[in-house]
Amino acid sequence: MSGDRRETPDRTGPPDDGGPDALFEKLKAYEGQPAAQAARGRDPVNTPMIRHWCEAMGHPAPPDGSAPATMLQVWTMPGLDRGRSARASAYDELLGALDEAGCTSVVATDSEQEYARPLRPGDEVGYDAVIESVSPRKTTKLGTGYFVTTRMDIRRAGDGALVGTHRFRILKYRPAARSAPRARRPRPVVNRDNAGFWEGVSQHRLLVQRCDACAALRFPWLPGCNACGSDSWTAVEASGRGTVYSYVVMHHPPFPAFDVPYAVALVELAEGVRMISNITGVPHDRVRVGMPVELEFLRVDDELELPVFRARTGDEEAAR
Structure with missing residues (x-):
């Protein structure tokens, strides 16, 4: 998945006011710190979820009954009521620093996955995530902010075998000022009678x-x-x-x-x-x-x- 990445370095002006890019130096210190620790998948790998996912995506079900490799993220999604339970404090601090700097909007820009071995019904997964990188300040068409990349290593519970790796990149940004175009007046309905x-x-x-x-x-x-x-x-x-x-x-x-x-x-x-x-x-x-x-x-x-x-x-x- 990729977003609009037309970007240029921006070393002056907002979102920070502490030198050329003082905020970046602060954010850079979070690289290598955990984004999630000792987290467990909410549900074991199961046949109904595999079937529903394959039907929704139009993906053929693997004949051996294993989960499609591209389902990898499904098994790590925590659910609406557990969205922050596995997040590490370092990741929350990083996002908080960006919020305080005015970078309150977020958009997902990239998702990369690597697959090591298949998952089968009954397998349970655990995962750890790390803040892999924070970019220097960038200016895009959306606004000015920072790209934050996390890497999640997903392992099979029990023997700890690596199942796959998921990198996820977001842009936390201050929206660019835009003047909204004036809405068009509704068009009349023209038919054969009028x-x-x-x-x-x-x-x-x-x-x-x-x-x-x-x-x-x-x-x-x-x-x-x-x-x-x-x-x-x-x-x-x-x-x-x-x-x-x-x-x-x-x-x-x-x-x-x-x-x-x-x-x-x-x-x-x-x-x-x-x-x-x-x-x-x-x-x-x-x-x-x-x-x-x-x-x-x-x-x-x-x-x-x-x-x-x-x-x-x-x-x-x-x-x-």
């Missing part, structure tokens, strides 16, 4: 449907007339002028693509149909029922433009 409306928007035209049988106007777009049921219709352009029939001011829940609070109104067009959209050109707390509005098209991003309604020029004071 495609004509969105084509009109792309041409800066507000199109509604007029029934060819009874001349009733309708919005939103529907496949059939809700007055007489006819499925024959013609698209006609609305004037874009109207009044606020009703409205709400959105405060919660916040959504990254919208700056709360903002007003969402049900606008009654001059033609008599109503549509929901945002009100612009006036603060949210100045929106009122009956406010005159007119259509405008708001460019949200490079791909999306939406019809919204602005308080009509000259009418804002009257609406206050």
